[in-house]
Amino acid sequence: MPNLTPVTTDTAPGAAGHYSQGMIAGQTLYISGQLPVLPDRSPLADMSFEAQAEQAIANMLAILTAAGGTTQNLARVTAYIVGVENWPRFNAVYARMLPDARPARTVVPVPELHYGYLVEIDAVALLDAAHG
Amino acid sequence: MPNLTPVTTDTAPGAAGHYSQGMIAGQTLYISGQLPVLPDRSPLADMSFEAQAEQAIANMLAILTAAGGTTQNLARVTAYIVGVENWPRFNAVYARMLPDARPARTVVPVPELHYGYLVEIDAVALLDAAHG
Amino acid sequence: MPNLTPVTTDTAPGAAGHYSQGMIAGQTLYISGQLPVLPDRSPLADMSFEAQAEQAIANMLAILTAAGGTTQNLARVTAYIVGVENWPRFNAVYARMLPDARPARTVVPVPELHYGYLVEIDAVALLDAAHG
Numbered sequence: 001m002p003n004l005t006p007v008t009t010d011t012a013p014g015a016a017g018h019y020s021q022g023m024i025a026g027q028t029l030y031i032s033g034q035l036p037v038l039p040d041r042s043p044l045a046d047m048s049f050e051a052q053a054e055q056a057i058a059n060m061l062a063i064l065t066a067a068g069g070t071t072q073n074l075a076r077v078t079a080y081i082v083g084v085e086n087w088p089r090f091n092a093v094y095a096r097m098l099p100d101a102r103p104a105r106t107v108v109p110v111p112e113l114h115y116g117y118l119v120e121i122d123a124v125a126l127l128d129a130a131h132g
Numbered sequence: 133m134p135n136l137t138p139v140t141t142d143t144a145p146g147a148a149g150h151y152s153q154g155m156i157a158g159q160t161l162y163i164s165g166q167l168p169v170l171p172d173r174s175p176l177a178d179m180s181f182e183a184q185a186e187q188a189i190a191n192m193l194a195i196l197t198a199a200g201g202t203t204q205n206l207a208r209v210t211a212y213i214v215g216v217e218n219w220p221r222f223n224a225v226y227a228r229m230l231p232d233a234r235p236a237r238t239v240v241p242v243p244e245l246h247y248g249y250l251v252e253i254d255a256v257a258l259l260d261a262a263h264g
Numbered sequence: 265m266p267n268l269t270p271v272t273t274d275t276a277p278g279a280a281g282h283y284s285q286g287m288i289a290g291q292t293l294y295i296s297g298q299l300p301v302l303p304d305r306s307p308l309a310d311m312s313f314e315a316q317a318e319q320a321i322a323n324m325l326a327i328l329t330a331a332g333g334t335t336q337n338l339a340r341v342t343a344y345i346v347g348v349e350n351w352p353r354f355n356a357v358y359a360r361m362l363p364d365a366r367p368a369r370t371v372v373p374v375p376e377l378h379y380g381y382l383v384e385i386d387a388v389a390l391l392d393a394a395h396g
Contacts, residue, residue, distance in 0.1 A: 019237035025258035033238030105283035106297030126289035151369035165370030
C-alpha cells in the first residue's frame, strides 16, 4: 500500500475542489495552495495585500500544525503573488509570521489569482520521524 | 552514486528539450511539466480547454504508470493554466480522471504557455518501496 | 529535532529576504529561487536573456555544490521565464551548463520578475547518503 495520508483540518479552509488540504508522503508533507480565505471559507479579496498574505500564511501554518509539524519542519515555501511590487510587503508579513525559520523560498509573480486574490502559498515540510 | 533514475516511456510525448519525462529520486518521482501533446508529439493547441486538460493529465498519468505508480502514489500536482476562469473546467476534468485520489494541489494562473497551450501539469509521487 | 539544515554559501548571492539559499531536509535539498544576480549581489537586469539564464543557473549550481551535490543529484528544476519566446534560448543555455544531467523540468512563463529580471530558477536534489 502506498504510504500516503491526506491531512484534513477545520482550522484551515476546506478544499474547494478535488484535492486535499495537505498530503503526507512518507515523512514529507505537501501543503496545497492556500488563498486568503478564512477557515469558514469567507473570502478576503477586498482586504489589503498584507491582510491577504497573513491569512494565506496562517492557513498554510494551520495545515502544517494539523500534520504535526512546526515552522522548524518547513523545507520549501512557494508564494504566488499578483504584482511584483508587493514583494517587500509579502516578505515583511512572512518574516513576522515565521520569525524562527527560513525555509527555501521562491516568490512567483502571476498575472491573476482565483477570485481576484493577490497571494497564494504552498509548502513542503519534512515531518519528524514517527515516534515508536 | 546518486540514487536517481530517469523515466522514459513512449506512452507520453518524448522530452522536447534537455530534460527527462520523469526522474525517480530515491522513492520520490518528479514528473516534468506535461502539455496537451499526443505521445506522437502532435499538438492539441486548437482544441478546447477540456481536451487540452485531459491530454496533459493523461501524459502525467502515463509517466506515473511507467514509473510503477498509480494515482494512489500522487503526493502533489501543480497545474499551470491560462485564464483563471478555466479553473472550474480544469477541476472537473481532473476530478473525473483521478476519481480515487486527492493529492495536494496548486493551480497557478500563467500569462501564456508554449505554443499557445492553455494548461500544463507537473507532479510529485511517492512510489512504493522497492520489492526485495 | 527536525532533520533540516540551511545551506549558506558566498559563492551565490546571499538571501535578499527571509529565506535560506537552500534547505536540506533529510537527504533532499531544496534550492530557493535564483535570479540573475552576481554573488556580490550586483544585478544583471540589463544583460541579454542568455547572460541572465547563465547566471541564475550558476547560482543554483553553486548552492547545489555547497550542499555537497553535483548535477547528477538534481531531481527537478523549475524555471520561471518572462516571455515564452525565450524558451529555446533558455533550453540552449541550460543544456550547455548541465551537459550530463536531465532532471525533470517545468518551464513556467510569468508576467514579470523582481527588478525586471527575465529568468528565475529553483531546484530539488537528492543528496548522496551521508558517509558514516
